[in-house]
Amino acid sequence: MVIAVLFxxxxxLIVLGVPVAFALIVSSLLAVIVDGQLPDLVVLHRMVGGMNxxxxxxxxFFVFAGALMNSTxxxxxxxxxxxAxxxxxxGGLGHVNVGASVLFAGMSGAAVADAGGLGAIEVKAMREKGYDAGFAVGVTAASSTIGPIIPPSLPIIIYGVMAGASIGQLFAAGLIPGLLMALAxxxxIAWYAxxxxxxxxxxxxxxxxxxxxxxxxxxxxxxxxxxxxxxxGIFTATEAAIAATAYALFLGTVVYKSLTFKKFVALSIETIETTSIIMLIIAxxxxxxxxxxxxxxxxxxxxxxxxFTDNKIMILILITLILFVVGCFMETIAAITILTPVLLPIAISLGIDPVHFGVVMVLNLMIGLLTPPVGMVLYVLSRVTKVPFETCAKATIPFLIPLVLVLILVTFIPQLTLWLPSLLY
Known part of the structure; x- marks a missing residue:
């Protein structure tokens, strides 16, 4: 009964258009009330505990650093x-699109930041050179998913917190898969060109x-x-975020002198809003x-x-299908926070390394950012490029093929993710 009420x-609530964070909180509160064995205040305690x-x-800090880089x-x-x-x-600007995303991935760690920042520049440049809008948007959308795989990565940080895994090892594990995504x-793009x-x-x-x-x-x-x-091992992920922010501030104020006080205040407000949304979803x-x-x-x-089956390959296929379907309908951070406690025990029971599983999970959900009906990257690109959402979604479909191929390789060849962490740690 409780589980039925919960789901x-x-x-x-999601169908009615209620924001995901509030839908999660309200459905959980209703389940606690129906259960009747726990005080309602436990909801607040668990929410605070999840953010602590x-x-x-x-x-x-990573959100602020990305915003500074986009605007300075x-x-x-x-x-x-x-x-150059x-x-x-x-098909040069298509390759430039991917290359710029790889470089920017090492700064922001968010697909939406890549799409909203670099995306506007990339699509504008490609259209001015005569590339059709669909191709430009499709490449930009697909390349933006590299950001959360190559370190630093906000989704991987959240997975590491939920899974109790080393964020340093997770960051190292994402480097090779991210480069494989770029090459694919x-x-x-070369075939298209x-x-x-x-x-x-x-x-x-x-x-x-x-x-x-x-x-x-x-x-x-x-x-x-x-x-x-x-x-x-010079500093932790949190300290790295602070260092990135300090360095971006230094570039914007001292070196490039493009960061005004008015812009600084606007970026700070934007960062507070974005962080508040993320933390509310986590709560x-x-x-x-x-x-x-x-x-x-x-x-x-x-x-x-x-x-149902104890075959490792079949379980991985089932988990991949679950993540893909969920990624089509649910925001990435919410999906990671909900599904990690459910799916990780299955992976561990089959001997799958939590670090490897984390990269597979995040990569899978990144592909979900390119698929309707949620498709956050598609919505962002549609807004900043003035290309209709339907055009963005249709143009992105062919570029899902190389991403899915990389997902298959990463899923079934663990050393692609585990070799670098084992070397460094």
């Missing part, structure tokens, strides 16, 4: 360098590479500080997952799955 009320985690302090000229410098580096290939997307006879945007120039690298050098030091500092999902645990749903689901 039916959640689905009903030191690694979560990194979220506002750092993003444009990265795009110019990527253009790979823009000479056939570039292969798809040949099929549609896209021209080379410009000739390769060593002097252009040198000039743009010099302009972007200080900007490119940001991922070096973040990733290098974490992987080599709501924490109480929701706690209700699932107290009602023994996690144990029952684990036993059911293992009773």
């Amino acid at each position: 039916i009320s959640l689905l009903l 985690s030191f690694p979560l302090l990194s979220i506002p 000229g750092i993003t444009q410098r990265i795009f110019d360098f990527a253009n 580096l790979v823009g000479w290939l056939r 997307l570039m292969a798809m 040949k099929k549609r006879n896209y021209p080379k945007d410009h000739a390769f120039s060593v002097s252009n590479c040198t000039t743009t690298f010099q302009r972007a050098f200080l900007s490119l030091m940001t991922p070096a500080i973040i990733i290098g500092g974490i992987l080599f 709501g999902a924490s109480i929701f997952s706690w209700v699932l645990t107290t009602q023994h749903v996690t144990e029952d689901f684990t036993q059911w799955m293992l009773g």
